[in-house]
Amino acid sequence: MHSDALIALLPFLMMTATAVAAMLAIAIRRNFALVNGLVGGGIVLSLLSLAPASHRAPVQVTELLRMDDYALFFIALLLLAGLAVLGLCHDYFKEREGQNEELPILLGTALLGGSVLAASSHFASLFLGLETLSISLFTLIGYPVEQRRSLEAAVKYLILSGTSSAFMLMGIAFLYAESGELSFGGLGRFIASEPAMNAVMVSGVVLIVAGLGFKLSLAPFHLWTPDVYEGAPAPVTAFIATVSKGAVFALLLRLFVETGGYGFAPLRPVLSLIAVLSILAGNLLALLQTNVKRLLAYSSIAHMGYLLVAFIAGAAIAKPLVAESVTFYLAAYFITTLGAFGVVSMLSSAQLEAADMALFRGLFWRRPYLAGTFTLMLLSLAGIPLTAGFIGKFYVFTSGADGGFWGLLTAIIVGSGLGIFYYLRIILAMAMEVEKIEPESEEKFVGLQSAVTLVVLSLLLVWFGVFPGDLIPYIHALAGSFGK
Amino acid sequence: MIAEASPVSHILPLLVFFGAIFALTAVMLGGAYFLGQRHRTPRAEEPFESGIVPTGDVHLRFSVHFYLIAIFFVIFDMETVFLFAWAIAVREAGWTGFIEALIFIGILIATLIYLEAIGALDWRTRRQRREADRRQHGSDACTGP
Numbered sequence: 001m002h003s004d005a006l007i008a009l010l011p012f013l014m015m016t017a018t019a020v021a022a023m024l025a026i027a028i029r030r031n032f033a034l035v036n037g038l039v040g041g042g043i044v045l046s047l048l049s050l051a052p053a054s055h056r057a058p059v060q061v062t063e064l065l066r067m068d069d070y071a072l073f074f075i076a077l078l079l080l081a082g083l084a085v086l087g088l089c090h091d092y093f094k095e096r097e098g099q100n101e102e103l104p105i106l107l108g109t110a111l112l113g114g115s116v117l118a119a120s121s122h123f124a125s126l127f128l129g130l131e132t133l134s135i136s137l138f139t140l141i142g143y144p145v146e147q148r149r150s151l152e153a154a155v156k157y158l159i160l161s162g163t164s165s166a167f168m169l170m171g172i173a174f175l176y177a178e179s180g181e182l183s184f185g186g187l188g189r190f191i192a193s194e195p196a197m198n199a200v201m202v203s204g205v206v207l208i209v210a211g212l213g214f215k216l217s218l219a220p221f222h223l224w225t226p227d228v229y230e231g232a233p234a235p236v237t238a239f240i241a242t243v244s245k246g247a248v249f250a251l252l253l254r255l256f257v258e259t260g261g262y263g264f265a266p267l268r269p270v271l272s273l274i275a276v277l278s279i280l281a282g283n284l285l286a287l288l289q290t291n292v293k294r295l296l297a298y299s300s301i302a303h304m305g306y307l308l309v310a311f312i313a314g315a316a317i318a319k320p321l322v323a324e325s326v327t328f329y330l331a332a333y334f335i336t337t338l339g340a341f342g343v344v345s346m347l348s349s350a351q352l353e354a355a356d357m358a359l360f361r362g363l364f365w366r367r368p369y370l371a372g373t374f375t376l377m378l379l380s381l382a383g384i385p386l387t388a389g390f391i392g393k394f395y396v397f398t399s400g401a402d403g404g405f406w407g408l409l410t411a412i413i414v415g416s417g418l419g420i421f422y423y424l425r426i427i428l429a430m431a432m433e434v435e436k437i438e439p440e441s442e443e444k445f446v447g448l449q450s451a452v453t454l455v456v457l458s459l460l461l462v463w464f465g466v467f468p469g470d471l472i473p474y475i476h477a478l479a480g481s482f483g484k
Numbered sequence: 485m486i487a488e489a490s491p492v493s494h495i496l497p498l499l500v501f502f503g504a505i506f507a508l509t510a511v512m513l514g515g516a517y518f519l520g521q522r523h524r525t526p527r528a529e530e531p532f533e534s535g536i537v538p539t540g541d542v543h544l545r546f547s548v549h550f551y552l553i554a555i556f557f558v559i560f561d562m563e564t565v566f567l568f569a570w571a572i573a574v575r576e577a578g579w580t581g582f583i584e585a586l587i588f589i590g591i592l593i594a595t596l597i598y599l600e601a602i603g604a605l606d607w608r609t610r611r612q613r614r615e616a617d618r619r620q621h622g623s624d625a626c627t628g629p
Contacts, residue, residue, distance in 0.1 A: 024598065026598060
């Protein structure tokens with residue numbers, strides 16, 4: 001049992017060791033490529049160590065962590081996303097002044113936090129994971145210290161994230177005060193034994209939903225998103241959009257299934273309202289954006305709204321189907337978002353962050369491959385068939401329709417319609433003929449690692465869009481064992 | 485129990501107390517405002533420092549190093565807090581606990597090495613460090629011209 005637990009924890013141990021080793025490497029010699037390689041190697045080792053861990057799954061490691069197939073899949077997803085971001089970071093930061101060596105370490109610790117979240121089955125590990133993730137993110141967002149916007153974004157994220165953590169802690173304290181339980185399972189048993197929830201429990205649940213809603217940037221708590229996405233360096237934005245949100249969503253689903261939160265009827269209208277608001281607000285605000293990073297930020301708000309619909313459907317349909325929909329959608333969303341921000345990151349130079357729509361005008365004629373990749377990613381975000389985004393949206397629809405949530409589905413349809421407009425607007429801008437070829441001395445910045453990352457992401461996007469059957473069996477298996 | 489039975493009578497003295505405070509403050513501030521004389525001269529705006537003319541600004545700039553050192557102090561102080569907690573239960577925690585504490589201390593030592601190597605524990609400012617460097621192996625450069 002003891003060695004089982006240790007083997008199950010191997011991915012976490014690897015990541016921790018990587019962070020410490022990379023730190024010592026900096027102490028000996030400052031070299032960006034070296035640290036990058038070290039952290040990349042560490043992530044690969046953690047990925048490999050998932051295999052022995054999966055033989056032992058499901059293992060409950062102390063009361064805090066539950067390493068089952070669900071957790072392992074999400075850890076793998078997060079680590080792969082981390083690897084992609086690391087590749088983008090390498091090319092993005094290698095030309096820049098300053099000491100960039102700490103950046104990979106921070107990515108590693110953020111990944112560790114996210115992975116702990118995906119595996120946590122206890123409020124203590126939830127909070128530990130969340131804070132490890134957020135505190136690494138503050139520094140990552142503000143990493144280019146000389147740039148005003150990054151600093152502003154970092155301070156905004158620090159304050160708002162701190163507030164939301166405080167909300168969540170208060171909520172956890174309320175739940176604990178009533179039930180005397182901090183583990184999800186224990187809380188579930190307490191809720192099941194109580195005929196009705198009292199005011200303290202309700203306030204606790206509401207506070208926790210608010211806290212998690214902030215991390216997922218769902219509608220009433222979304223105000224930080226565009227500013228932070230805009231200010232953060234493009235690869236870090238990709239990281240926030242994928243790893244931080246994916247980990248929190250994985251946690252949210254586990255929290256709800258294990259505590260029996262679905263049985264708590266008053267929460268359903270609240271969540272439905274949040275989902276509809278996110279879809280509408282995200283899509284409407286994205287319509288007239290001229291900044292691509294802000295546009296993608298609003299689109300990510302909308303996507304979290306879609307995902308929440310599949311999540312809400314869990315009240316009426318079987319839990320494995322919910323887990324399957326959410327997991328597939330997140331996987332597709334990860335690939336797409338990483339790709340989209342990857343293009344922005346590749347276009348950015350040390351002097352200029354490529355966020356303005358004007359910079360994308362006529363991109364097809366200047367950088368055809370990059371523009372093609374971006375088009376692919378945008379089509380997937382819009383949910384056009386033959387991309388992974390379509391299958392993801394199909395899953396969301398299936399879940400919603402199975403549960404009979406027609407109002408929410410209407411919101412998705414309206415949102416998707418709006419979405420197509422602004423995604424196509426970027427594609428149109430990229431296809432536009434530019435009259436004068438500017439005498440831009442902008443040297444074609446091509447990073448090998450970014451290029452490889454983007455190619456892999458594009459291939460995955462199309463592969464899972466055309467042959468979703470290659471991914472679905474795994475997700476189906478993990479979903480089947482989830483929540484037992 | 486009496487307090488719970490009759491909360492209104494219990495609160496009443498408190499309300500009177502707060503009311504009295506507000507009234508007193510209002511009389512003091514309002515009295516000075518309405519009865520006091522006003523004159524606008526540049527000197528009248530300056531703070532009164534026992535007749536000495538004030539100099540300088542209150543917006544002092546602290547070196548960022550103060551904050552760094554303060555944060556390191558908090559971090560390494562927390563280490564001792566955890567170690568104290570472990571020390572109380574050292575027998576019950578057994579060898580597993582010992583190994584875990586070793587790992588914990590090991591990570592902190594690695595941090596310390598890192599901090600030392602990047603010069604975060606150096607109190608001098610960047611300029612002072614540069615000047616010290618120049619003084620050390622630049623004595624011939626100084627005497628040159």
